[in-house]
Amino acid sequence: MRRPAIAGNWKMYKTRAETLAFFRTFLPLIEGTKHCDIVVAPPFTAICAAVEAVRGTKVAVSGQDLHWQAEGAFTGEVSGKMLAESGCTYVIVGHSERRQYFGETDESVQRKTKAALESNLTPIVCVGESLAEREANQTEAVLKRQFECGLGALTAEEFSRILIAYEPVWAIGTGRTATPEIAAEAHRYIRGLAAAHFTHEQASVLRILYGGSVKPDNIKGLMAQAEIDGALVGGASLDAKSFAEIVNY
Ligand code: 13P
Numbered sequence: 001m002r003r004p005a006i007a008g009n010w011k012m013y014k015t016r017a018e019t020l021a022f023f024r025t026f027l028p029l030i031e032g033t034k035h036c037d038i039v040v041a042p043p044f045t046a047i048c049a050a051v052e053a054v055r056g057t058k059v060a061v062s063g064q065d066l067h068w069q070a071e072g073a074f075t076g077e078v079s080g081k082m083l084a085e086s087g088c089t090y091v092i093v094g095h096s097e098r099r100q101y102f103g104e105t106d107e108s109v110q111r112k113t114k115a116a117l118e119s120n121l122t123p124i125v126c127v128g129e130s131l132a133e134r135e136a137n138q139t140e141a142v143l144k145r146q147f148e149c150g151l152g153a154l155t156a157e158e159f160s161r162i163l164i165a166y167e168p169v170w171a172i173g174t175g176r177t178a179t180p181e182i183a184a185e186a187h188r189y190i191r192g193l194a195a196a197h198f199t200h201e202q203a204s205v206l207r208i209l210y211g212g213s214v215k216p217d218n219i220k221g222l223m224a225q226a227e228i229d230g231a232l233v234g235g236a237s238l239d240a241k242s243f244a245e246i247v248n249y
Contacts, residue, residue: 066080090163163230184227
């Protein structure tokens with residue numbers, strides 16, 4: 001049985017003060033929640049405030065990106081070692097916005113995933129096709145390329161420590177959620193890739209989250225799919241009450 005994980009990706013939203021205000025409302029709402037892992041990914045500048053706020057609770061803090069080197073002359077970058085020292089236990093890797101706007105490639109995803117694991121962070125590795133790719137029937141080819149080039153070189157032990165997030169680009173921030181069936185079909189395909197590259201057993205314990213316009217009113221339907229092991233939530237994770245509703249689906 002795979003334990004569900006619900007993660008909030010705040011993207012470039014929330015100051016330190018807004019982060020503290022979020023947790024003041026959010027933490028009491030999830031105090032009794034036991035059925036899933038809860039992760040919040042604030043922007044770098046609010047990580048320390050988030051770590052302080054969640055201390056002693058079951059909420060984990062995640063980075064949204066990292067550099068693959070531990071340190072160096074890379075202006076503007078943050079390493080896995082720095083995230084771990086700040087109290088993060090997860091990091092998002094290869095988000096489609098990084099791929100689309102900041103030149104992230106399958107190759108950099110692979111290096112970042114390895115670097116995250118070296119720093120003992122749990123990487124949440126994002127994959128997913130664009131609208132044009134889906135319409136051109138390229139979904140499986142894109143997922144296969146992203147999986148093989150981004151994750152194919154991991155050792156079995158490394159692979160056992162990652163989460164994958166399937167985020168179809170056409171569903172992100174558009175209000176256009178993939179139906180639970182469409183999402184489950186992609187998840188099944190990704191799990192098949194994992195079985196082919198690693199082992200059936202490893203594939204069967206791999207957690208695959210769905211991301212793209214997840215809201216309080218569609219989370220139940222998504223989580224009813226056996227293939228969907230959780231969610232990576234953008235917009236709806238910014239509001240403490242709506243994120244708590246999603247966590248407590
Ligand atoms: P939305 O939930 O705002 O569509 O964003 C999804 C996402 O990109 C999470 O990483």
